[in-house]
Amino acid sequence: MLNEKLYVGSHAPFWHNGSSIAAKSHQFMLAALPAVVFGIFQYGVPALRTIAFSVAWAMIWEFVLNRAMKRPVTIADGNAAVIGLLLGMLLPATVPWWFVILGAFLAVVVGKQIYGGIGCNPMNPAVMAYAILLLSWSGILDFDEALVNYDLGFPMLFPMAAVKYFGPSAAENYTLCGLFLGKQSGGVGTGFGLGLIIGGVYLMLRGTIRWEIALSFLAGVFVTALLFNLVNPAKYAPALFHLLAGYTLIGAFFLVTEDSSSPVHFIPMLIYGLGAGFLTVLIRNVGYFVDGVVFAILLMNLANPLIDKIRPKALGRKVEHA
Amino acid sequence: MTKKPFFNMGAKPRLMYPVLLRGEAAALREIPLSARATLFCPEGAMLSLKRGDRMRTGQRIDLGANEAQILISTVTGAVADVSVHKGPYGRSFQALSLDVDEEDEFDEELGKTLPLLNCLPGSPDFGTTARGDGSVHTWVVTAQDKDLLITTNQFLLHTRLDEVREGVKQLRGLPGTDRVVIVVPPELFALGEQTGAEVRTMQPVYPNAHHDLLLREMLGRDAASGGDGVGFLSVEAVIGLQTALCKGEPPVHKVLTVIDKDLNAVHVRVRIGTPVKNILDALGIKAGYGDRVVFGGPMTGEAIYGEDMPVLYDTDGLIVQDGDTIQPWCDASCVNCGECIRACPARIPVNMLVRFLENGLYQEAANAYDLLSCIECGLCSYVCEARIPVFQYIMLGKVEFARKMDAEVANAQ
Numbered sequence: 001m002l003n004e005k006l007y008v009g010s011h012a013p014f015w016h017n018g019s020s021i022a023a024k025s026h027q028f029m030l031a032a033l034p035a036v037v038f039g040i041f042q043y044g045v046p047a048l049r050t051i052a053f054s055v056a057w058a059m060i061w062e063f064v065l066n067r068a069m070k071r072p073v074t075i076a077d078g079n080a081a082v083i084g085l086l087l088g089m090l091l092p093a094t095v096p097w098w099f100v101i102l103g104a105f106l107a108v109v110v111g112k113q114i115y116g117g118i119g120c121n122p123m124n125p126a127v128m129a130y131a132i133l134l135l136s137w138s139g140i141l142d143f144d145e146a147l148v149n150y151d152l153g154f155p156m157l158f159p160m161a162a163v164k165y166f167g168p169s170a171a172e173n174y175t176l177c178g179l180f181l182g183k184q185s186g187g188v189g190t191g192f193g194l195g196l197i198i199g200g201v202y203l204m205l206r207g208t209i210r211w212e213i214a215l216s217f218l219a220g221v222f223v224t225a226l227l228f229n230l231v232n233p234a235k236y237a238p239a240l241f242h243l244l245a246g247y248t249l250i251g252a253f254f255l256v257t258e259d260s261s262s263p264v265h266f267i268p269m270l271i272y273g274l275g276a277g278f279l280t281v282l283i284r285n286v287g288y289f290v291d292g293v294v295f296a297i298l299l300m301n302l303a304n305p306l307i308d309k310i311r312p313k314a315l316g317r318k319v320e321h322a
Numbered sequence: 323m324t325k326k327p328f329f330n331m332g333a334k335p336r337l338m339y340p341v342l343l344r345g346e347a348a349a350l351r352e353i354p355l356s357a358r359a360t361l362f363c364p365e366g367a368m369l370s371l372k373r374g375d376r377m378r379t380g381q382r383i384d385l386g387a388n389e390a391q392i393l394i395s396t397v398t399g400a401v402a403d404v405s406v407h408k409g410p411y412g413r414s415f416q417a418l419s420l421d422v423d424e425e426d427e428f429d430e431e432l433g434k435t436l437p438l439l440n441c442l443p444g445s446p447d448f449g450t451t452a453r454g455d456g457s458v459h460t461w462v463v464t465a466q467d468k469d470l471l472i473t474t475n476q477f478l479l480h481t482r483l484d485e486v487r488e489g490v491k492q493l494r495g496l497p498g499t500d501r502v503v504i505v506v507p508p509e510l511f512a513l514g515e516q517t518g519a520e521v522r523t524m525q526p527v528y529p530n531a532h533h534d535l536l537l538r539e540m541l542g543r544d545a546a547s548g549g550d551g552v553g554f555l556s557v558e559a560v561i562g563l564q565t566a567l568c569k570g571e572p573p574v575h576k577v578l579t580v581i582d583k584d585l586n587a588v589h590v591r592v593r594i595g596t597p598v599k600n601i602l603d604a605l606g607i608k609a610g611y612g613d614r615v616v617f618g619g620p621m622t623g624e625a626i627y628g629e630d631m632p633v634l635y636d637t638d639g640l641i642v643q644d645g646d647t648i649q650p651w652c653d654a655s656c657v658n659c660g661e662c663i664r665a666c667p668a669r670i671p672v673n674m675l676v677r678f679l680e681n682g683l684y685q686e687a688a689n690a691y692d693l694l695s696c697i698e699c700g701l702c703s704y705v706c707e708a709r710i711p712v713f714q715y716i717m718l719g720k721v722e723f724a725r726k727m728d729a730e731v732a733n734a735q
Contacts, residue, residue: 005629008614008648011410011714013621013700014641015470016649017335018325019707021657077654119657119708207332210660264660264673314692315534315668 021118025078027208032085032254034195039188042152043093047188050100051088057104058084065113079118083107086126086254089189090247092146099140103129123301124258131294147185154183159245160290168229168237171245179244190250200253209257212269217252218243220277228285236285247293248280255293261301263308271307276300326705334664335705337621339466339526340587341507342476350481350577351590353604355422359397359595360632362407363416367393371418375401379426380572383418395420396574396594398427410624411721420595428571442566443576443594443635444475444558457498458553462540463490463519465506465557466531469619472579472639475557477589479506479513482561489564490519493555505536528621529667529699556638576633581641582607592633599629601640612645621700652709662702662712668695672702672712679715684723693719 040047062080066073075081087107091100110132111125112118134141143158150156155173162170174184182192190196204211225242242248247255256262256276263269276296283292324337361383363369368386377383377395385393403419463486465479479486493502506514507526514521522540524530530539533554541552555563562573577591580601592601602609609615609629616623617637633640662672670692678687687693696716703713 005609006611007609007625007627007629008612008645009625009627010614010648010651011625011711011717012616012618012623013704013713014614014616014623014625014643014648015324015620015704016709017705018649019661019705020709021654021707024659024707117655119655205329205331207326207330210332259660260658262658264658264663265671311671312669314670314695315538315697316695317692 021077021079024208025082027203027206028082028254029078029085031199031203031208032089032189034198035189035192035250036085036089038182038192038195039089039093039190042182042191043147043150043188047093049097050091050093050095050188051085053097053100054088054091054104055081055084057101058087058108061105061108062113065109069113071117074117077118079112080108083112083125085189087129089250089254090126090130090187092141092143092186093188094146094149095140099133099137103133106132119260121260122304123298124255124261127255127258127294127297127301131298134289134294143185143187150185152183152185154178156185158186158290159184159241160284163237163241164284164290168233168235168241171237171241174241174245176240176244179241184245186246187250190247193244193249196249196253200249203253203257209253210262210269212266213257213262213273214252216270216273217256217277218248220274221248221252221280222277224278224281225285228281242281242284246284246291251276251280251293251297256297256300261304263304265308265311268304268307268310271310272300272304275303275307332661332664335701337470337528337704339470339507339528339531340473341509341526342473342480343509344480347473347477347480348588350477351588351605353590353592353596353601355397355424355593356596356600357422358402358419358597359399359422359593360417360419360597360630361393361396361595362409362632362634363393363418365413365415367416369404369416369418371401371404373401373403377401377420379428379574394572394574396572398423398425411718413721442555442559442562443573444556444562444638446553446555446559457551458496459498459500459551460541460553461493461496461499461502462536462552462554463493463502463504463517463557463560464531464536464554465504465510465514466524466526467556467579467619467638468529468531468533469622469639470528471581471585471587471641472619473587474577474579474589474638476507476510477579478557478561478577479510479517483513483516485561485564486517486557488568489560490517492564492567493560503540505531505540529697529701532667532697532699534697535667558638576635576637578633578637579639580605580607581639583613583642583644594635595632597630597632598626598640601633602629602642607642609642610645612648614643614645614648616641616643621704622698649709651703651711651714654708654710656710657708659707661705661707665701665705667699667701668692668697670695676702676710676712676715679719682722684719684726687719688723693723696720 058080059075062075087103107125107129111128112121115121159174180193184191203209222239222243225239228236229238263272279296280292283289379398381395383393397420399420399422402421405417407415407417409415465475467475490502502519503522504514504517504519505522505524508523565571565573575591576594579587580590581587615626619639656673656676658673666672675691700713
């Protein structure tokens, strides 16, 4: 019999806690705002241009790919904007316009879309794009070359390059307080430690990022740098310097915690964070690159599926002994 | 609808069961008999009734070959229609509709028999006993309803304590019974003691009242090995048992908690088989186009399609939700945020499980990703940021897996 009163027949549960990917992306962008605004304040209009271009082109590339792959358009979930924002924060303010467009392409298309979209990427898209750009155009991404015309009232030498090429005594030029308050050169959004920490703490409290990963990354960086420094203080910079200079803080709160490429169980999260921290300092002190955060994160992303197998037994399952 | 707290550190959702204190609930409302009652026959039964056959209240309905299943007629009247009703997950039931007489004529035969236990209101759960071997040695009486918002059993504990006490005595008298335990929220401890059963308190946090978790917490046992010989009965089922054994009347009424769009709760008593339309009209609740009407609770209930759906033996609650408050599911892919894993009380790797279920790989899901460990609480879908209907995938996966297992067993013979 026909009945005009059609009820909605969806499946349980009939309540939801209101979270969504879009809400998460907005929280992310809000948390990144202090660092970005400070960076624009420091570097001026070129920084604003880089960030705006990066965000816009990330969304444009995602839109183009969605249409080309004949899939529903997903820019509304804000994930492309976040990837664009993070990439913009990592780049120096004065990169050429075509570099940003290419970077956005590498991040969104090669980093995320070809794997199937959100949730399917094995590596952090912004970090992957940065790594490809660094290996292809290391000159453009060399901070000392890019920011050569800037004089902001503090030593404009990129701190990690300083300790790598001039030894840990160069670290004396940077006071810890200065590093914390943004008196270091770097990407548009990577210099202002205080802003990054405020944003990071906000994200951790709201549950947007997993605190286990962020804190274990910082612990890994600190402990490894401390060990290196204790063994040979003449060659390796102090631990707090490593914590506050370079990409460490943005890496800890914004990059290493990317959902799809990081583990979900408790012990794997700790292993992942500690491993990434350890590799960061290893690459900085012993490796080729001045800042190891990017490659450390990528290496741990690749190890993620294996690490994530460490999980407790589910209810009702027996432990099988070989 | 509860939202995530602003500062939550990614912690597990803490949904609280409602605790009904003495004197808080309004009086029980009786819903008058409807003109037509519909009963659903268990899966696999074959009805041999035709139009015009008369049934008496309490009369056993012949279900064909399946002797273990019992269905009794809850009204007196003539058969009007026998049709097929399509239920969830592709199951179908035979629906028997009766034109109801105003006066009940009670059937004498089914008065005091034990097999009655299978058709008590409030969905009794006998663990492995239902499969026939071994008796139940521990009865767990649950005063806390399994789902949120529902307070049916607590209400009955408050208002019909004497009958519960009598019912507990009957349970102790059943052959093979060692213990009778009653599970109450801490505030109702005194009430629990008055029933004469062993009292265990349970923190009213969802989903502690689910049977697998009760087994683990109350009795220290694992469902896989320790579920044998433990039977679960709700307070309503115990009252129904007492009514049948002591007074000789078959239990044909159901008490439900009806919750309207503003989350006001009222308890009603209705004849099993009455269409929902009668309840909504009697209470003045309007459910229109685009609204959602749910049998059961907000986490594990079943949304019904029309107002002709009858009240069944396991309908503990009736919720009406306004269409504007309904949050739709999405066909997005899992983003690996890990909220579901933190929420799951059974420690299942839900993010991996849902990927296998979406692709129909039920065998692997059951073997490697713990599909069968799910206690069906619905928390994974409640927290999912990508709005994936995880619970639906899990239930479908379980049904399909069971179907395949049955087919394999049948083929092997």
